[in-house]
Amino acid sequence: MSVRPASNTVENRFLTRPVGRLFLSNALPMAVVMSTGGLLNVIDGIFVGRFIGAEALAAVSLGFPVVMLLTALTALGGGGMSSLLARHLGAGDRSKAGAVFARAHGLALAISAGLIAAALTLGPSVVSALAAGNEAVAAETRSYLLILILGAPVQFTLGLHADALRNEGRAGLIALLSVLVNLLNIAANYVAIVLLGLGVAGSALGTVSAQILGLALVLIVRARDRDLLPLGALVQASWLSGWGRILALGLPLSLTFIGMALVSSTVLLLIGTTSADHASYVAAYGVVTRILGLAFLPQMAIALTTQSITGNNVGAGRIARASAALRLAIAVVSLWCAGVALTCLVAGEPLGAMFSEDPQVTAAVAAILRPMTALYVFTGPILVLAMHFQAMGHPLRTAVLTLVKPWLLVPALLVLMDALAGIEGLWFAFPIADAVLLGLALLLIRRVRPIASLSAAPSAEKAA
Structure with missing residues (x-):
């Protein structure tokens, strides 16, 4: 099977649909896709906390930095590929799009091999350090993480195909497959954790099994849909070249998730020395x-939708459409973040009680959530703006908006607040960092004036 050349018979929906309908038709399915995965994590945590106990919940919590690392490495290949793929598809060059798709697969497998090697050599000592001497918790964490890391090649490849389908205008299809796979994952976790008593290892086995099923389904879809990049594209280009540009564009988003892992590791280490x-x-x-x-x-669904719309329209020279989508995305994500902040402010204890009957755990959940989300309303708009810049091929601007907070501000503020106020003051590091990042974002907008420059595009583009 060969890569098909550009064809006028394949409609690029990102260039033709009204911006409002385009945004909703992509953002809503992507929100379903990503939220079902998040809902799975919540339900999994409820299974672990209620049917195994607080110690098991602590074990999977210790694994969170590594789970975020896996997410980061998935974004490294998929995010960088998406920026290039969307622009090639927008320009009608399916041959170049297929080459990028193939190269991203080679990069994903190389990253998987390095990760597995690092886990087998360094993993046990890292987990022991995070467990602060609690060997029972550390042992459960090791078994949980080993299964997830061995399944990393499947997770990374599935991520590439999901990102490709998103940029090919198949967000609704991804949503349908995601809901199906996650429902099966929830059922598998219930069987493994509650009925079979496999503990936290059962949670990891359910996740990897669902990822294998999901990858099989998306491969079947790609093989049957002639409007998608064909599977034959994977053998038409070298898997060992072109990694540099993918890495450069995917690195800011990936480092954002790695920064989250760094923040979580810092918090866990400080809890071990403070509480x-x-x-x-x-x-x-x-x-x-x-x-x-x-x-x-x-x-993230809204931000990725913005990335796809911006990339396709910038590739086609339709800058004003990208500007309109950016403004709409910022408005929608601001409302969402305001709702999250309000919920965390008033419902901390009930949220904690969903996961554990231990009153100390539920009280601590509320004490953590309230300060952490004080300025949460600004986090979504900054993320959307960052992905807009990333889709336009500006990794440095993306890096400023995505990396300063997790890599510099929050770790430094955590150490400072811990020294000044102990465990109770630790969580105020997050809203302080949000305030500083907001100032940086406003300064960057003022200097580069992205929205103003986009609005200067010809009015004819707006009609498109």
């Missing part, structure tokens, strides 16, 4: 990461 009730606070922080992880995913 006398180490296991309860680790369990509570794990609950918070699952709640905020679920809240973050619709934001």
